[in-house]
Amino acid sequence: MDGSIMPTRMLLDIEDLTVRFVTREATVHAVNGVNLQVQAGEVLCILGESGSGKSVTLRALMRLLPAGRTRIEGRITLDGQDVLSLDRKRLQAMRGGLVSMIFQEPMTALDPVYTVGAQIIETVRQHRGGSQRDARARALELFELVKIPSPERRLDAYPHELSGGLRQRAMIAMALSCAPKLLLADEPTTALDATVQIQVLILLRRLQREMGMGTIFVTHDLGVASEIADRIAVMYAGRIVEEGPVADILNNPKHPYTQGLMASTVHAQDRQADIAAIPGSPPDLRRLPAGCSFRPRCAAALAACRERVPTPVFPAANHMARCFRVAAEMGEGA
Helix, strand or coil: CCCCCCCCCEEEEEEEEEEEEECCCCEEEEEEEEEEEEECCCEEEEECCCCCCHHHHHHHHHCCCCCCCEEEEEEEEECCEEHHHCCHHHHHHHHHHCEEEECCCHHHHCCCCCCHHHHHHHHHHHHHCCCHHHHHHHHHHHHHHCCCCCHHHHHCCCHHHCCHHHHHHHHHHHHHCCCCCEEEEECCCCCCCHHHHHHHHHHHHHHHHHHCCEEEEEECCHHHHHHHCCEEEEEECCEEEEEEEHHHHHHCCCCHHHHHHHHCCCCCCCCCCCCCCCCCCCCCCCCCCCCCCCHHHCCCCCHHHHHCCCCEEEEECCEEEECHHHHHHCCCCC
16 A cells, blocks of 8 residues: 555464364364465455454464364464463463454443443553553543544543444554554454444554554455555455455456455446346355365366365465466466
């Protein structure tokens, strides 16, 4: 994006991340060999339908998944730390201090029995120490930073006393309270109306640039991705099927799934024509199909798609796609 901070160093490196939810009835294959990297100062947008594994990937990074029935394999390296090997004390220090998360619905993420100010003050004191007065001053500074009107009065408000837009701004203030190096945003504008959504997106992008944070932004909205991302990773059935610079992905998508997402928007389509929706439904993660998971919905499937999972190919510099059809068009065979 124009004006964004240029990436300077590797902040996050995810290697072959696999997440399984194991119960007596079935095993859910939620994330299947994800590889992602985020540079300092960069915004990576993970795009995909509901149930594709986007939120699970973020929660695995924060280690917020239920320990009893979750099986995580692979490697997550954040600012030089092996996240999956951290003990409880170091993990608590990492959350909020090194990495913070903005959740999709702040009403369920904020504690209803404490004021929003008290919750931010507690976070600041836990990670940065200091007095109650200093922490309150920091909370007030954050409310002013995210442009909450009458910030002094809103600090003493309970979550239910704030509008959806103000609750989301308070959640952003809490996430930024300890100046994290990595910000995770899990569809933070989905529950907001269009006007407030634009305001929050502009605010997030401005704060990200000013603070130089690496950011992973999860969404299923192409418009949101085009506004905020430097790079896009497209996720389907727990796998990254395409990844590259935002302009390449939006203007020249290679994977049939990404092409289907682009075609299924109302932008630039004839008002009288039906939207070209992707046929079928996402696969059952308890019983993934053999080969390429998108094959049952793909009009361009080849014989190889039924036999094995596609390996990454690079149709352009820094542009990856997992697709036998793309490989064949490049002359690499299927």
